Structure formats: C-alpha cells, structure tokens
Amino acid sequence: MTAGVFYIGIDLGGTTFKGLAMTPDGQILGRMQRQTDAARTCEAVVRDMTQAVHRLAAQVASPERRLAAVGFGVPGIVDLPAGILRRAPNLRCCEGADLRALLQRYLTVPFTIENDANAAVLGEWWVGAARGLRHVVIVNLGTGVGGGVIIDGTILHGADGYAGELGHTVVEPHGPPCGCGSRGCLEQFASGTAIARMAQPHYGAITAAAVAAAARRGEPPALEVFRQVGHYLGIACANFANLFNPECLVIGGAVADAFDLFIETLQAALQARTFAEVYSRLHLTPAACGTDAGGLGAAYCAMRMVQATLAS
Amino acid sequence: MTAGVFYIGIDLGGTTFKGLAMTPDGQILGRMQRQTDAARTCEAVVRDMTQAVHRLAAQVASPERRLAAVGFGVPGIVDLPAGILRRAPNLRCCEGADLRALLQRYLTVPFTIENDANAAVLGEWWVGAARGLRHVVIVNLGTGVGGGVIIDGTILHGADGYAGELGHTVVEPHGPPCGCGSRGCLEQFASGTAIARMAQPHYGAITAAAVAAAARRGEPPALEVFRQVGHYLGIACANFANLFNPECLVIGGAVADAFDLFIETLQAALQARTFAEVYSRLHLTPAACGTDAGGLGAAYCAMRMVQATLAS
Numbered sequence: 001m002t003a004g005v006f007y008i009g010i011d012l013g014g015t016t017f018k019g020l021a022m023t024p025d026g027q028i029l030g031r032m033q034r035q036t037d038a039a040r041t042c043e044a045v046v047r048d049m050t051q052a053v054h055r056l057a058a059q060v061a062s063p064e065r066r067l068a069a070v071g072f073g074v075p076g077i078v079d080l081p082a083g084i085l086r087r088a089p090n091l092r093c094c095e096g097a098d099l100r101a102l103l104q105r106y107l108t109v110p111f112t113i114e115n116d117a118n119a120a121v122l123g124e125w126w127v128g129a130a131r132g133l134r135h136v137v138i139v140n141l142g143t144g145v146g147g148g149v150i151i152d153g154t155i156l157h158g159a160d161g162y163a164g165e166l167g168h169t170v171v172e173p174h175g176p177p178c179g180c181g182s183r184g185c186l187e188q189f190a191s192g193t194a195i196a197r198m199a200q201p202h203y204g205a206i207t208a209a210a211v212a213a214a215a216r217r218g219e220p221p222a223l224e225v226f227r228q229v230g231h232y233l234g235i236a237c238a239n240f241a242n243l244f245n246p247e248c249l250v251i252g253g254a255v256a257d258a259f260d261l262f263i264e265t266l267q268a269a270l271q272a273r274t275f276a277e278v279y280s281r282l283h284l285t286p287a288a289c290g291t292d293a294g295g296l297g298a299a300y301c302a303m304r305m306v307q308a309t310l311a312s
Numbered sequence: 313m314t315a316g317v318f319y320i321g322i323d324l325g326g327t328t329f330k331g332l333a334m335t336p337d338g339q340i341l342g343r344m345q346r347q348t349d350a351a352r353t354c355e356a357v358v359r360d361m362t363q364a365v366h367r368l369a370a371q372v373a374s375p376e377r378r379l380a381a382v383g384f385g386v387p388g389i390v391d392l393p394a395g396i397l398r399r400a401p402n403l404r405c406c407e408g409a410d411l412r413a414l415l416q417r418y419l420t421v422p423f424t425i426e427n428d429a430n431a432a433v434l435g436e437w438w439v440g441a442a443r444g445l446r447h448v449v450i451v452n453l454g455t456g457v458g459g460g461v462i463i464d465g466t467i468l469h470g471a472d473g474y475a476g477e478l479g480h481t482v483v484e485p486h487g488p489p490c491g492c493g494s495r496g497c498l499e500q501f502a503s504g505t506a507i508a509r510m511a512q513p514h515y516g517a518i519t520a521a522a523v524a525a526a527a528r529r530g531e532p533p534a535l536e537v538f539r540q541v542g543h544y545l546g547i548a549c550a551n552f553a554n555l556f557n558p559e560c561l562v563i564g565g566a567v568a569d570a571f572d573l574f575i576e577t578l579q580a581a582l583q584a585r586t587f588a589e590v591y592s593r594l595h596l597t598p599a600a601c602g603t604d605a606g607g608l609g610a611a612y613c614a615m616r617m618v619q620a621t622l623a624s
Contacts, residue, residue: 077589086589087589134471135470135471149555151463151468151470156463156556157557158447158463158556158557158558158590159446159447159557159558159559159593160557160589160590160593161557162554162557162587162589162590163555163556163557164555165554165555165587165590166555168554168587169550169551169554169555170483170547170550170551170585171482171485172485173483173484173544173547180585180587181584181585181588182550182584182585182586183585232485235482235485238481238482238494239481239482239551240555242474242477242480242481243461243475243476243477243478243481243552243555244468244470244475245469245470245471245472245473245474245475246470246471247471272493272494273482273492273493273494273495274494275474275477275480275492276493277389277398277399277472277474278470278472278474278477281471281472
C-alpha cells in the first residue's frame with residue numbers, strides 16, 4: 001500500500017524549521033533545517049517552508065520513490081477541523097492564520113497539520129522510546145513542560161485540541177505562581193526555567209545546564225535541586241499513571257539529559273503514590289529521538305492521513 | 313436495527329444488586345433490586361443475579377420485545393479480555409473468579425462485563441448529565457472518590473483497566489495519608505469519609521450528611537469544611553480539565569447532594585487554575601442519574617456490544 005513512497009515531516013518553530021523525509025517504516029531518507037523568518041508575514045513563512053519541502057523532496061525522490069504527503073507540526077493550538085492556528089505565542093505572525101488555505105496555495109501533495117508537542121509525542125511513539133505501545137504518557141522538560149498522551153494508539157486531543165497539558169497540572173497548591181495563572185504547576189518544578197530559579201539562591205543567575213554540571217561535580221545545592229525536580233515530577237507522574245494506566249512513561253526534552261540526576265527521587269515518589277498494579281507494569285524511560293521527535297511525528301501524521309484515506 | 317429489543321443492566325454491589333430493563337433509546341421499562349449474599353460463593357451470587365435477570369426479563373418481554381443482551385457492572389478491577397474479576401475489596405467471594413465462565417453457565421443471551429465505576433460513568437453519559445457529549449470527566453464523591461473519563465465517546469480503560477482513578481490524584485503533597493499508600497489524594501478532601509474527618513475536631517464523630525445539615529443551618533465550622541471540599545475538588549478538576557479538555561465535568565455521588573455548599577470555592581479554584589480556553593467551554597454540573605447510573609451504564613454496554621457485533 002505504501003511501497004515506493006516517502007513522507008516529509010516539518011517541525012516549525014519560532015526560530016527554525018526542520019524537515020525529515022521518512023520511509024513508511026520509519027527510516028530517515030533526508031533532512032534539512034532553515035531559519036524561520038518570524039518577523040515577516042505568515043504567508044512568507046509558509047512560502048519559505050514549502051520551498052524547503054520541495055527542495056528536500058527533489059533530493060530524496062527517485063523513479064521508485066515519490067513524495068506521498070507532508071505533515072506540519074506547528075507551535076500553537078490548532079483548530080484541526082478548520083486548519084487555523086488559534087494561539088501561537090512563539091510565532092505571532094501566524095496567529096489566527098488560515099494555515100490550510102496558505103499551504104494549499106504552495107503545495108500540490110496532500111498535507112496535514114498538528115500541534116508541535118503532539119507531533120513530538122507521536123514521533124517518540126512511532127520510532128522512539130515508546131515504539132509499538134498502545135498507552136503512553138510523554139513528558140517533555142524544556143524551557144517549559146509539555147508533552148502528550150497516547151491512548152490506544154491515538155493522541156489525546158480533547159474537545160478543542162487543548163488536552164495533554166501535563167506541565168500545567170498542580171503538584172504543590174501553594175507553590176510558585178505559574179505563567180498560566182495557576183500556582184505550583186509541574187512546570188514550576190521540572191522545567192529548565194524552574195531549575196535555574198531553584199538554583200538561583202545558591203548560584204545567582206545560572207542556566208539549567210550549568211546546574212546539571214555543578215551537580216555532576218557533586219555540589220550539594222545543585223544535587224538538591226535535581227532531587228526536588230525528581231520528587232515533584234514523581235508526584236505528577238503518579239497522577240498521570242493513576243489517570244491513564246500507561247504501559248510507558250517517557251521523559252524527554254533538554255532537562256532529560258540529567259535523567260540520572262533525578263531518577264531516584266522520581267522513582268521513589270512515583271512508587272509511593274501509584275497503585276501497585278499500575279506501577280508494576282509501568283516502564284519509565286528517557287526519550288530516544290531528541291530534537292528529531294517533532295519532524296518524525298509530523299511525517300507520521302502525513303502517513304496516517306494517507307493510509308486512512310486509502311482505507312476508507 | 314435494535315427495534316423490538318431491550319437490554320438489562322445489572323449494578324452489582326457488595327450489599328445489593330440492582331437491575332434496569334432499558335429500551336435502545338434509554339427508556340426504563342422495569343427495575344428490580346435484591347440483597348447480594350456476599351457471604352456465599354461467587355457461583356451463588358451469580359446464580360441469584362441471573363435468576364433475577366430472568367425474572368425481570370419475563371416481566372418486561374412481550375411478543376414485540378425480546379431481551380437482546382445483559383450488561384454487568386461489577387465492583388472491582390475486571391480483566392476484560394479474560395472476563396476475570398482481579399480485585400474486588402467489596403465482594404471478596406468473587407475475587408479471582410472467572411465471571412465469564414460462571415455467567416455462561418446461567419445465561420443464554422449475550423452479556424458483557426464492565427467495572428461498576430465505569431458503568432456509572434457510561435450511564436450518566438448515555439442518558440444523564442453528559443448526554444450527547446464526546447469528552448466528559450465524571451467525579452463520583454461517595455465513601456471514596458471514584459469516577460471516570462470519556463474520550464471521544466469511549467470510556468478510558470488504559471493498558472489494564474485501571475485508568476481513571478480520579479480520586480487518587482494528589483492535590484496536597486503533604487496532606488493526610490491515603491488508603492492507596494499516597495498522601496493528600498483528592499479522596500482525602502472530597503469524600504464523605506474526608507468530610508466526616510475534617511468536621512471531627514468541631515463535632516466529634518459525625519456523618520457527612522450531618523455536616524451538610526449543620527452547614528445548611530449556617531454553622532461556620534461545617535460551612536468551612538465544604539469550602540475546603542470545593543477548593544481541593546477545584547484543584548483536581550483543574551488538573552483534569554487541562555489534561556482532558558472535556559466539554560463537561562460532572563460531579564456525582566452522595567456528596568454531590570451538597571453541590572450548592574461547595575460550588576463557589578470549586579468554581580473559583582477551577583477558574584484560577586485552568587487555561588482560559590479550556591475553562592470557557594467547560595460545563596460544570598451535578599450528576600442526574602443518582603444511583604441508577606450503574607445499571608443504566610451496564611445496559612448501555614450490553615447494547616453497544618450487540619450493535620458492534622451487528623456492524624462487524
């Protein structure tokens with residue numbers, strides 16, 4: 001059904017966009033990366049992006065292999081039925097844009113649009129740490145905390161595509177105020193930003209990576225920060241485990257590079273607060289796809305769309 | 313497709329079992345209730361229950377209307393593929409029993425088995441407060457706190473049927489210890505048991521219903537207990553809202569009779585801690601089916617099974 005084709009997945013970010021050309025069985029055929037010119041109009045961004053798609057497609061295509069579809073992972077809330085980007089704080093020029101209409105102007109192959117966090121979850125599930133599973137929770141610890149949930153092989157969207165905001169669940173009701181308007185969200189304890197904030201009394205202005213380096217040198221205040229990260233991440237993961245009963249919990253994002261620094265307190269809180277039956281089958285693992293996850297998942301969305309069309 | 317048939321739903325509890333005979337469009341044709349003789353064997357319980365099914369069916373059946381299938385909502389974790397009741401703290405005699413094999417011995421019509429909490433959620437969704445919606449979270453405040461989640465019209469089971477443990481998500485990490493092994497679970501702030509515990513310093517030994525009566529007389533300590541219930545329930549519901557982006561949040565169970573006593577602090581915490589887009593579309597409502605929900609949902613499961621068989 002899908003022999004002789006490939007898919008391109010684009011991970012559109014506020015500063016760069018990245019593309020991967022993929023076989024149906026998840027092999028990478030080619031890749032590209034360009035600057036996102038976010039200061040221009042959404043149409044200009046779309047034009048740059050589709051030109052890059054055409055160039056990558058031309059490099060990869062052969063008489064035996066043609067481009068079947070393109071998937072876009074976009075940084076914001078997508079109104080999927082309408083194809084409109086509703087909220088895009090990191091790509092303001094595209095906020096409210098009718099992405100589907102713009103893309104149709106420049107692309108002749110079928111395409112699909114998904115939120116970038118969901119695309120990254122699908123990438124990690126298609127070919128990464130959660131490969132082959134049906135029920136997965138993926139927590140991404142970056143500047144903020146995002147992620148998503150796969151239920152019986154389908155990404156959880158909810159009524160309007162806002163579901164899966166793992167980083168904005170409360171783990172400490174009296175905790176620090178969060179940008180979302182709440183207090184004590186997971187994001188305030190497990191993001192890169194939170195790590196820098198928690199280390200600040202000891203180190204002054206510092207990055208999360210520098211706190212990790214200090215912890216690796218054995219410095220007690222830095223080690224304690226990562227113990228706190230693990231503790232609160234463990235509480236949140238226990239909530240996710242009791243709610244979703246997943247086969248696998250994947251921890252991704254830049255902060256997951258410090259997995260060894262927080263895994264002990266994470267595991268302790270998770271085990272203490274999760275039903276034994278749920279905990280005993282739960283596999284806890286760092287992500288495997290790194291920054292490719294978004295492009296991989298976008299390509300997967302394109303493939304799934306084509307396969308659904310063929311099946312119907 | 314389903315004209316001329318009816319379904320029976322049985323809600324099996326540790327002290328009683330209740331049955332409802334239902335038309336495919338959700339009208340109640342008949343009902344029954346009997347004691348569960350939990351001191352006997354599981355086979356005896358199954359025999360009593362199926363005899364009652366046959367009696368109810370005989371009352372309701374007519375030349376124009378025959379029994380198409382029976383659904384059972386059972387108090388514990390069901391291994392759905394195997395038909396085995398894995399854990400049943402309120403019906404120990406059936407723990408580990410091969411319910412499917414036992415039921416097959418006494419029933420000739422098709423039947424289906426579901427966890428009772430999930431059945432109650434499906435009942436409330438089929439003909440109750442969440443009727444016609446696709447994405448619903450239902451929190452049941454009884455002796456404990458249970459409930460379940462409907463995602464795109466399907467109950468959330470997770471990998472092993474343990475998903476949807478809404479009452480065992482943490483809302484106060486340093487809160488009172490919980491029977492599940494964790495601390496500060498929602499159940500420790502919003503169950504009938506928790507209400508009695510929180511009122512105890514002021515009233516001594518007291519029931520949740522008596523605390524509600526005291527609150528209705530305007531007694532400040534009782535009013536404060538329900539404010540706490542609402543506050544912590546609001547935090548939990550905010551987490552559910554940001555995770556599931558539901559159209560509707562339903563509050564059921566006996567404690568929901570005091571909805572007016574906790575709705576203000578619930579709504580305040582929910583609004584403060586939920587994304588504006590998620591909150592603005594969220595309908596918050598008390599349950600509508602009362603103690604019928606379990607039987608209704610069990611009948612719905614029977615109907616869905618028959619319809620799936622016909623469609624395949």
